[in-house]
Amino acid sequence: RIYEEGRESIPEHPYLFETDVEICLIGGSCKSPLERFWNGNNMMYILQKARHNEESDPMEESKTDDAIYASELLPKESSGPVALSVRRAKQLISLYTMVQNPNMSHLKISELVVLPPLWIRCDGSDPEHTCWLGAEPLKAGNKITGINFYMVTCDGPAADKTCFANMEELKMAHKMKHHSSIVMTKGFAQYELVRAAAIEDTIIESESNIYVDITWNTVDKILETPPLISAATLNITLESGDPRSPVYQLYRELQFLLALAEGLKTGVTEWPEPLESESAVELVQEFLTDLKKKLDGYCISGNSNETEKIKCDTAAVDSSIKSIFSERGDLDFAEQLWCKMRSKCVSSYQELIVCFTLIIKSLEHGEIQPWIHQGSSSLLSKLIQQSYHGKIEVVSLSGITPIQMLLEIGLDKMKKDYVSFFIVKSGSCLLFQDYFISTSVDLQEQVHRVQKLHHMLEIMVSCTVLLQFKHENLFPLTQICMKYYKENPLNEKHVFQLPIRPALVKKFYQNDNPEIWKVDISSGHGQKEVKTTWQVSTNPPVEHMTSNTTGLFSDSTVNGSSEERMYFITMAKCSQVHFT
Numbered sequence: 001r002i003y004e005e006g007r008e009s010i011p012e013h014p015y016l017f018e019t020d021v022e023i024c025l026i027g028g029s030c031k032s033p034l035e036r037f038w039n040g041n042n043m044m045y046i047l048q049k050a051r052h053n054e055e056s057d058p059m060e061e062s063k064t065d066d067a068i069y070a071s072e073l074l075p076k077e078s079s080g081p082v083a084l085s086v087r088r089a090k091q092l093i094s095l096y097t098m099v100q101n102p103n104m105s106h107l108k109i110s111e112l113v114v115l116p117p118l119w120i121r122c123d124g125s126d127p128e129h130t131c132w133l134g135a136e137p138l139k140a141g142n143k144i145t146g147i148n149f150y151m152v153t154c155d156g157p158a159a160d161k162t163c164f165a166n167m168e169e170l171k172m173a174h175k176m177k178h179h180s181s182i183v184m185t186k187g188f189a190q191y192e193l194v195r196a197a198a199i200e201d202t203i204i205e206s207e208s209n210i211y212v213d214i215t216w217n218t219v220d221k222i223l224e225t226p227p228l229i230s231a232a233t234l235n236i237t238l239e240s241g242d243p244r245s246p247v248y249q250l251y252r253e254l255q256f257l258l259a260l261a262e263g264l265k266t267g268v269t270e271w272p273e274p275l276e277s278e279s280a281v282e283l284v285q286e287f288l289t290d291l292k293k294k295l296d297g298y299c300i301s302g303n304s305n306e307t308e309k310i311k312c313d314t315a316a317v318d319s320s321i322k323s324i325f326s327e328r329g330d331l332d333f334a335e336q337l338w339c340k341m342r343s344k345c346v347s348s349y350q351e352l353i354v355c356f357t358l359i360i361k362s363l364e365h366g367e368i369q370p371w372i373h374q375g376s377s378s379l380l381s382k383l384i385q386q387s388y389h390g391k392i393e394v395v396s397l398s399g400i401t402p403i404q405m406l407l408e409i410g411l412d413k414m415k416k417d418y419v420s421f422f423i424v425k426s427g428s429c430l431l432f433q434d435y436f437i438s439t440s441v442d443l444q445e446q447v448h449r450v451q452k453l454h455h456m457l458e459i460m461v462s463c464t465v466l467l468q469f470k471h472e473n474l475f476p477l478t479q480i481c482m483k484y485y486k487e488n489p490l491n492e493k494h495v496f497q498l499p500i501r502p503a504l505v506k507k508f509y510q511n512d513n514p515e516i517w518k519v520d521i522s523s524g525h526g527q528k529e530v531k532t533t534w535q536v537s538t539n540p541p542v543e544h545m546t547s548n549t550t551g552l553f554s555d556s557t558v559n560g561s562s563e564e565r566m567y568f569i570t571m572a573k574c575s576q577v578h579f580t
Contacts, residue, residue: 003115006043014050021084021092022050025116034119036518036541037152037533037572040136043116047092048544049082083123083544089133092120093149096135100144101579114144121544128153131542131570138527138576146578154541157566164569165534167221171521174532177575180523187219189226190516191509193234194466207239207493210466211515212505219519223536225510226502234498234505236477240458247454247461250417254454256342257414260407261447264400271347280346284355287340291333291368328420333370334380335413341406352402356380360395363387373416377439378408404443411446418453421460422478435486452485455492467505473498513565515539533572541570 002015006025014022024046026032033046084092096118098104117136124131134150171183194210216230226232241251256272263269331339337359346352362368363383372381379395386392395401415437436449459481463469469477477498484494518535535541 002045003043003113010043016050017047020050020088022048024048033543034132034134034152036516036535037132037570038117038119038134038150040117045116045118046081047084047089047118047120049084049121051082081121081544083121083131086122086124086126086130086133089120089122089130093118093133093135097147097577100137100147102144103579112144114139114142119150121542123544124154129155131544132572138578145580146576148574148576150572150574152542152570152572154568154570156536156568158569159566161223164222164536167219167519170519170532170534174521174523174530177532177573178523178530180530183521183523185217185219186520186522187214187216187224187226187230188516188518188520189214189514191505191512192515193505193508207237208242208462209235209237210462211235212500212502212509214502222519222534223514223517228501228503228506230502232500232502232505234500236459236463236496236498237493238455238459238462239492240455245458245461246465247457250414250457251454253342253410254414254451257407257410257447257450260403260410261444263403264407265444267400269349269403271349273347280341280351281354281358283340284337284358287336288358288362288368291370292362328417330373331413332372332376333384334372334376334378334409335416337380338406338409338413342410346406349402352406353397356397356402356405360392360397363392366390373412376412378412379405380409381412407443407447411443411450414450415453418450418457421457422453436482448490449485451490455490456481456485459496467508473500473504513538518570528576530574530576531572532574533570535570535572536567537570538565538567540568 002011002023002025005011006027010027010030011025014024017023026044026046032038032040032044034040096115099109100112100115102112114137117134119132119134122130122133128151130151131154132150132152134148134152136148136150137144138146138148167185171185174180174183190211190213192209192211194208212232212234214226214230214232216226241255242248245251259270259272341352341355346355359380360383364387366387369388370384372384379401383392383395419437436453438449439446441449456478460469460474460478463474463477477496480498481496484496488494514536516535516537518533520531520533522529522531524530
């Protein structure tokens with residue numbers, strides 16, 4: 001019944017079987033908890049121990065229908081899945097197998113249905129420390145011909161590598177179990193590059209992670225370093241805003257922009273505490289006075305000393321990354337104004353009104369004729385363009401208008417900053433440039449797209465600083481990020497993947513221990529293929545064993561050295577039973 005309902009839409013909540021088992025139907029698009037040990041990518045059942053809500057009706061717990069909707073049994077968000085006993089899991093596997101066995105005519109099942117694969121979380125209570133039991137139907141057309149049984153066991157953590165398996169022994173055991181004369185081996189290793197590429201004061205931690213997955217054929221020994229002919233994929237998850245990030249000052253600038261956008265939406269703006277003794281009004285007044293002294297108007301290239309002063313006022317860019325991301329040298333009047341009025345100076349709504357009043361009066365009286373970039377769309381830019389003809393429209397500096405004016409010039413400036421980086425540094429032709437800098441959408445959406453640009457910038461800068469990426473690597477990564485962000489909202493937990501050559505990052509992992517190392521030993525083809533997997537990992541390989549089976553690993557022997565990497569040892573085996 002669950003399968004039939006799931007064909008229309010995957011249920012959001014698990015179902016209750018008898019009183020102790022939750023049945024979850026997982027769609028093929030969902031991340032599989034078995035991805036390290038099983039290649040299936042379609043619909044499957046996950047069975048686990050039911051967690052009864054303490055406030056639920058006790059009568060509900062006595063229901064014995066085969067599949068009762070069990071939303072009241074959902075665990076709390078902070079708790080993970082709970083495993084069943086190995087004995088109970090074996091009972092469930094037997095039931096699942098029997099109802100699909102065409103030889104079980106006494107069950108009087110009118111029509112056999114080939115069900116999705118079944119996987120059961122186990123508590124490791126048996127001598128082998130079983131953490132998963134699985135069953136997958138073998139099919140010939142629409143008929144079921146047998147079942148593939150899977151068993152995943154886990155031991156550890158242990159640092160003593162002498163207890164690790166021997167490659168030849170693993171292959172021999174596989175050959176004897178499956179009566180195979182020829183076996184194939186495939187290796188996989190995962191290395192964390194952020195930690196391995198640590199640079200003092202610049203490494204980005206928190207939720208950020210850069211690691212590489214490497215796969216290769218023909219494994220000769222356990223824990224061997226992947227050969228350079230391997231296939232490798234760089235995986236990047238990066239959270240913006242780490243104070244040690246080389247573009248942290250730009251992140252702070254973005255936060256001020258977001259505060260203005262939020263104020264525009266809610267009517268309440270959180271103004272930062274002023275960090276300078278000189279107020280924004282005083283800075284703007286000095287800025288206007290300097291412009292008034294120039295009869296020919298503002299010229300960015302007219303005075304190198306002034307240009308340096310502007311850079312000093314606006315950049316605050318970490319010296320270690322000036323060669324990667326430096327302040328543009330073509331800041332126009334509105335952009336310089338933004339730099340002077342942003343978070344370190346403007347501290348109130350009233351102060352903002354005074355600043356814009358001073359500027360508009362200077363424009364009305366023709367005291368300044370500042371230069372602005374062509375194509376600027378802000379209200380202030382329009383007023384400046386009108387001032388060239390001696391007349392500007394009347395603007396009421398009340399309500400949200402001053403905040404919107406400041407937000408607009410900040411948006412204009414930051415868009416140009418990001419575009420400058422992506423064109424100059426990553427060499428990107430900005431296939432989706434119009435999307436990211438479009439002014440045809442409302443201001444809130446424009447701000448959201450600038451956030452996406454900043455996240456992409458953080459990724460590029462991290463790869464440049466930590467991994468010494470050059471243009472030929474930054475360019476495809478930029479395109480991957482842009483394609484994702486044109487189609488999806490901001491998501492700093494998304495894993496961006498870039499195929500690379502192992503040689504590009506080998507120096508960061510060649511002397512390091514892997515986070516995961518595994519070997520697949522296989523024989524046979526198609527549905528007759530059988531596989532044995534041996535894996536070591538620094539983290540528990542299954543989520544339901546992190547807290548529920550702590551005692552399971554207490555008898556593991558560790559060789560006493562705290563510097564040794566601790567590993568969990570996992571084995572996955574399979575066997576086939578044919579009905580015909």
